[in-house]
Amino acid sequence: MPKQVDYGSRRRRIAEAVCVLADEQGPEGVSMRDVAARAQVSLGAVQRCFRTKEEMLLFAVEHVGERVTERVRARIATGPAQSAATALGHATDEVALLREEHRAEARIWLAFLAQAAVSASLAEPLRNSYAALQDLFTRLITEAAASGPGGGAADAFADGPDAVREARTLLALTDGLTGHVLIGHLTAKEAEGVLHAHLAGLWARLGVTGPQAEG
Amino acid sequence: MPKQVDYGSRRRRIAEAVCVLADEQGPEGVSMRDVAARAQVSLGAVQRCFRTKEEMLLFAVEHVGERVTERVRARIATGPAQSAATALGHATDEVALLREEHRAEARIWLAFLAQAAVSASLAEPLRNSYAALQDLFTRLITEAAASGPGGGAADAFADGPDAVREARTLLALTDGLTGHVLIGHLTAKEAEGVLHAHLAGLWARLGVTGPQAEG
DNA sequence: ACGGAAGCGATACAGTCGTATCGGAACAAG
């Protein structure tokens, strides 16, 4: 058996390069040559990792999706003592990608979202990411509802369609806000204000007090 | 004085062609030649209308923005007898572009949105459209609040920052929902459910009864 | 140590892109 290389790490490195370039010029504007140069490998190496450009983009979008959802999961896992309400606040902050250092990730996400609207194969990994986030939000919401005053609101909210709908609302809202920040219609601060106001309304509807100073 | 042609109508016709193609392949995937063929003019004619491709795309996005906002305005103007709450419901339905016949417009919008995130010149007309819609929403919300039971909630809501924030929430929510429908994460019906539930919550917060059966 | 499979990077190839150019057709004014 001849030479062997670690394809996994190379693919990941190339995916990073794709993201950097997609952030700068949009996803369709990235060329195999630019990717190769940015990843500091030869064009042939990229071709050996991915048979075609679409395959490369597909891997990249999965890569980003995993990274985001993983970061969200990590964020809400920092301290099991926190309330579900606080966790949800952190999670939405993370998903909205409002912090400056994640602006690039947001652009990439939006770029792939637009691309996915016309390319069915790209849409699937995005759907998976959204489904994972929606499930996460749903779980946090039902948890928060149950931890209300005596779990009073739990009867009306326990995992019913309402929790799912609230999760969908939250997810769509964060996505929309991210886009509006990206094109400069809103500032990050304004978007944050909108998001937190919506969360406050959600706490009220759930009958919980919302996140206290706890972390 | 030599030959003269109606540039305005030609530009508009070309913009339509751009939209059709952007709907099918994304905005960066449209070539001048394809546009010319679709608009049934020669490549030279397109070049004479728009000095450069970016200029063409810019005109097209302005065209779409005007068309959407105009349709929203027309929708809420059909019957001055209706309540502001009903009008807002219609407006959001229109903006969300959930109906099948507007799916193409939604794809175009999303495509340009993504493009605008990396091209400052494209971002400006989009910002203008969003600003117009946000103003419209804000006005409808304050109106609805004022028309509450004795205008009671008007004190706490009259054109304050709350109305603006609610308008921003609504706008971001519709945009996000549109995207989620486009990639198949939600069905149009689910998105509509989310949107209407959010509106119902808004009515409750405003202290108005919401849209009755009134046309 | 040596054969051969796997990886390498340069180059070739066929398209497509946006843009520039150009000779001629069309048409108003004199």
Added chain:
DNA sequence: CTTGTTCCGATACGACTGTATCGCTTCCGT
């Protein structure tokens, strides 16, 4: 009718694009 200006569409051009190919090197298994 002639002149002058504007429009027309075809073609040219150079710069990319994604993908295929091809010697050459590298290194594992026997």
